[in-house]
Amino acid sequence: MCEAQNKQLQSNHPGFRVSKLLKFCYFILALTLYSCGDGKAEKAKDQKAETTTTASTEAEQPKDKTILCFGDSITAGYGLDNTDDAYPGILQDTIDALHLEYTVINSGVSGETSAGGKSRIDWVIKQTPDIFLLELGANDGLRGVPVTETRANLQHIIDVVRAKSPDTKIILAGMQLPPNMGIEYTTDFKQLFIDLAAENNLAFIPFILEQVGGKPELNQGDGIHPNVEGHKLVAYTVWDVLGPMVKS
Known part of the structure; x- marks a missing residue:
């Protein structure tokens, strides 16, 4: 029997047709599994990309809240070699610690x-701080x-803060005179x-100058502005009120 006739007989044999059918089914199954697997991989890739994008967006968002100390030379740190030694800088060190x-x-x-504070509050409050410390009036x-004029100006500042940044918490620092x-x-x-x-x-x-006002060893030569040691006590006095607010 020639080879061509032999192949023809094999192809007509029922077992041969079943074998071909099984191979075809295996091929379709493998193709289906591959397609599904590839789809899952693409879906996982998309989910990973989405998660990465979300995490990146969240990382770009500023997390710090702000405390704005709005005041005069006491807040500014007049006469100090380094303004970071003024009480706002000491407060920052405490917060960081x-x-x-x-x-x-x-x-x-x-x-x-x-x-002066009244004239600049409109643009300063654009920073919308979380806490606003008002320290003005000494000058x-x-x-x-x-007194009526000072009172009216301070009330105006308070009103502007509340109108333009209603979520801001306000701390008022009192002052006393010699x-x-x-x-x-x-x-x-x-x-x-x-x-x-x-x-x-x-x-x-x-x-705000509790334990500092009138004490030569805690003030500069003018007897009015706190020195470095004086500002440490000023920061301590402020922290008594500010601390519970930021910790909560």
Whole structure:
């Protein structure tokens, strides 16, 4: 029997046809599995890319909250060789040591009065801080500015912060004057901060220079501005009120 006739007989044999059918089924099954596997791989790749993109986007978002210290030469660190030694810088060191996600912004201007603060609050508050520390009024008192005027200016600043950054928490730092300004004036001046804090329901520091004011060893040669050691105590006084707010 020739080879061609032999192949013809094999192809007509039922077993041969079944064998070919099985091979064809195996081929289709393998092709299907490969296609499904490739689809799953592509889906996993897309999910991984999506996750990576999301993580990257989240990483780009700033996590720090801000504390804006809005004040005069006490906040600015007048007379210090390094302004980081002023109480806002010391507050930042404390916050960093506690691994809290806050950035302290020093917005102090030496010689600033409440009227000066009133004139610049509109653009300063555009930073929308989480906490706003208001430390102004000392220069008003030393210049004998009427208490009613200082009070009105500070109230205006508070109103602007609340209107333009309603989620911002406000801390009011109180100030006191030396007795040579007159008993009536110094009493009324001290009281204006107490009244503003109560009427506006603000967190309140009764006297930001507590334990520092009037002590030569804690002040510079002018007897008014804290030295490095003095600012450490000022930061401690501020932290008594600020600390619980940032920790919560």
